[in-house]
Amino acid sequence: MEQLSVAVIGLQFGMAHIEGAMGCGAEIAAICDSNEEHLRFAGERYTIPEEKRFTDYRELLHRDDIDAAVIAVPDQQHRELSCAFLAAGKHVLCEKPMALTREDTEAMILAADASGRQMMVGQICRFTPAFEKAKELVDNGTLGDLYFLESEYAHDYMKIVDNWRADPLRHGVIGGGCHAVDLLRWLGGDPQEVFAYGTKRLLPQVPYDDATVAVLKFDDKTMGKVFVSTGCKRDYTMRTVLYGTKGTLICDNTSPTMTLFTVGDDDMAHEPEIIPVEVNNHNAVREFESFAAAIREGQPVLTDAREGAKTVEVCRSIIESAASGKPVRPDYTF
Numbered sequence: 455m456e457q458l459s460v461a462v463i464g465l466q467f468g469m470a471h472i473e474g475a476m477g478c479g480a481e482i483a484a485i486c487d488s489n490e491e492h493l494r495f496a497g498e499r500y501t502i503p504e505e506k507r508f509t510d511y512r513e514l515l516h517r518d519d520i521d522a523a524v525i526a527v528p529d530q531q532h533r534e535l536s537c538a539f540l541a542a543g544k545h546v547l548c549e550k551p552m553a554l555t556r557e558d559t560e561a562m563i564l565a566a567d568a569s570g571r572q573m574m575v576g577q578i579c580r581f582t583p584a585f586e587k588a589k590e591l592v593d594n595g596t597l598g599d600l601y602f603l604e605s606e607y608a609h610d611y612m613k614i615v616d617n618w619r620a621d622p623l624r625h626g627v628i629g630g631g632c633h634a635v636d637l638l639r640w641l642g643g644d645p646q647e648v649f650a651y652g653t654k655r656l657l658p659q660v661p662y663d664d665a666t667v668a669v670l671k672f673d674d675k676t677m678g679k680v681f682v683s684t685g686c687k688r689d690y691t692m693r694t695v696l697y698g699t700k701g702t703l704i705c706d707n708t709s710p711t712m713t714l715f716t717v718g719d720d721d722m723a724h725e726p727e728i729i730p731v732e733v734n735n736h737n738a739v740r741e742f743e744s745f746a747a748a749i750r751e752g753q754p755v756l757t758d759a760r761e762g763a764k765t766v767e768v769c770r771s772i773i774e775s776a777a778s779g780k781p782v783r784p785d786y787t788f
């Protein structure tokens with residue numbers, strides 16, 4: 455396949471995907487939004503001709519000139535659109551969270567398996583430069599064995615929650631918290647048990663907790679913590695700290711530096727290292743590049759349907775634990 459030909463559906467955050475695809479040299483074969491104003495705005499912004507603009511995604515399903523679809527519509531519709539494009543033989547890059555229910559993630563896994571096409575879930579934090587560097591420092595042993603990992607998703611939703619985000623199924627722990635959960639799964643593996651508390655203080659528009667803290671048990675030697683606040687009074691961040699037997703790393707997705715503490719063989723502390731890092735918390739170009747490379751080379755995508763589903767499963771377990779007051783063991787049997 456010389457040049458990947460892509461349709462982008464849903465044109466608010468979806469515009470980042472137009473830029474991501476264009477930034478990798480892909481061809482934008484079609485854009486689609488059911489809202490004509492959003493469609494016109496994106497079409498003009500990216501100079502996409504009228505004949506490539508659509509309001510109904512079903513018109514795109516059987517077009518031979520489309521190899522892949524990027525699904526950036528509200529979460530409740532991820533299953534419908536992803537399954538439709540997969541069944542039509544297209545590769546799919548679906549926004550996070552993959553879906554809001556176990557029934558939907560299971561249906562999407564079946565559709566991906568049956569299609570023989572690539573299905574990637576857009577867990578974009580795996581392409582955030584600071585977190586890519588953190589992954590490198592974990593994998594190359596700089597931090598030693600991790601014994602505690604913490605991350606948070608702190609983002610004030612006060613002005614953006616009065617829509618499909620207020621659906622009780624679209625709890626903040628799934629909607630935004632999936633970023634922090636997925637990051638810890640990527641760095642530390644699958645937690646075997648979670649326990650959580652939640653509170654509702656800041657977002658009167660939603661029927662669910664707007665702050666949740668969860669402790670995670672990865673294995674007998676490794677613990678974790680996730681904090682999600684969707685009403686917080688501060689700038690957006692995913693402050694993340696990784697504690698290992700040989701070092702500690704403090705980083706987030708919105709700071710130009712990260713701090714690395716290490717010790718020598720004699721266990722004496724080195725001077726803390728301040729590592730400069732590019733700030734790019736929505737690295738859609740790298741995400742699309744990774745999706746396109748997997749298609750081109752026939753290699754697995756970084757976050758396939760099962761990876762996306764496991765992250766949703768941990769989020770759902772956290773919500774269940776906060777509601778029941780009991781520890782919950784995520785079920786990874788997909």
Ligand SMILES: NC(=O)c1ccc[n+]([C@@H]2O[C@H](COP(=O)([O-])OP(=O)(O)OC[C@H]3O[C@@H](n4cnc5c(N)ncnc54)[C@H](O)[C@@H]3O)[C@@H](O)[C@H]2O)c1
Pocket residue numbers: 463464465466467468486487488489492509510511526527528529531549550551576578617629736
């Ligand atoms: N990766 C990230 O960091 C990130 C950031 C923001 C949003 N998102 C995800 O992206 C998705 C979209 O979020 P958003 O903030 O752009 O939402 P939004 O509500 O601002 O925009 C959704 C767009 O999709 C359109 N749309 C809805 N149903 C459609 C359909 N059936 N066919 C065509 N168009 C349709 C709407 O008209 C709207 O323009 C969500 O899944 C969200 O979770 C991810």
